[in-house]
Amino acid sequence: MLLYSRVVTAQGSPRRILAYALEATAYVNANSPLEVTCWSGGFGYPGGTVIIGAFVESQAALASALGGLIAQDGFNAMIEAGPVSSRSDMLREVVHGQPSGPPPIGAVATVTTAAAVIDRLADATVWAVEIAQHVESVTGSPVAVLADVYGQMGTLTWIGTGDDAAAADDARAKLRANASYVAKLEGSRGLFVPGTGHVASLTRIG
Numbered sequence: 001m002l003l004y005s006r007v008v009t010a011q012g013s014p015r016r017i018l019a020y021a022l023e024a025t026a027y028v029n030a031n032s033p034l035e036v037t038c039w040s041g042g043f044g045y046p047g048g049t050v051i052i053g054a055f056v057e058s059q060a061a062l063a064s065a066l067g068g069l070i071a072q073d074g075f076n077a078m079i080e081a082g083p084v085s086s087r088s089d090m091l092r093e094v095v096h097g098q099p100s101g102p103p104p105i106g107a108v109a110t111v112t113t114a115a116a117v118i119d120r121l122a123d124a125t126v127w128a129v130e131i132a133q134h135v136e137s138v139t140g141s142p143v144a145v146l147a148d149v150y151g152q153m154g155t156l157t158w159i160g161t162g163d164d165a166a167a168a169d170d171a172r173a174k175l176r177a178n179a180s181y182v183a184k185l186e187g188s189r190g191l192f193v194p195g196t197g198h199v200a201s202l203t204r205i206g
Contacts (some may be wrong), residue, residue: 096145
């Protein structure tokens with residue numbers, strides 16, 4: 001299973017940017033086999049960031065779906081008329097955690113990334129799954145672990161999702177109070193490239 005994400009940075013008012021993102025989401029869902037959700041970038045992302053993403057079975061299936069969209073006049077017209085200043089595509093392979101359906105509108109996802117030391121990638125992946133499982137047991141919320149297929153080699157991503165911002169607050173409080181979590185973080189020593197860790201938040205809008 002792969003997670004495809006189109007990361008868009010747009011210019012203009014939040015109202016215009018979010019309206020455009022929701023229009024694009026609705027178009028893709030209505031005119032392609034992809035089942036996409038739309039997220040607004042919050043803390044840790046540049047202003048005006050929106051992400052439209054979908055789980056796909058394979059890169060071949062994704063290429064077929066995107067090719068069908070690119071061939072449509074309506075899709076191209078929508079892209080050309082949008083307030084987008086930059087965009088990039090990401091593809092990640094699910095290592096731990098399987099999607100059970102999209103979270104509710106207003107759900108908050110905490111996205112953590114770090115690049116593993118290449119000759120410790122296997123060990124880093126094992127640790128990544130172990131820490132995700134521990135966080136799940138402490139917070140009661142799902143945490144997926146994904147490996148970036150393209151981009152910086154060895155990058156691993158954790159995506160923890162709660163129903164709303166209050167759930168994100170609750171999860172942080174539980175982790176701060178959990179001594180085992182702090183101890184397990186120490187197990188990451190030597191597994192990741194220093195300075196590559198990054199934490200950001202997303203809110204589902206569509």
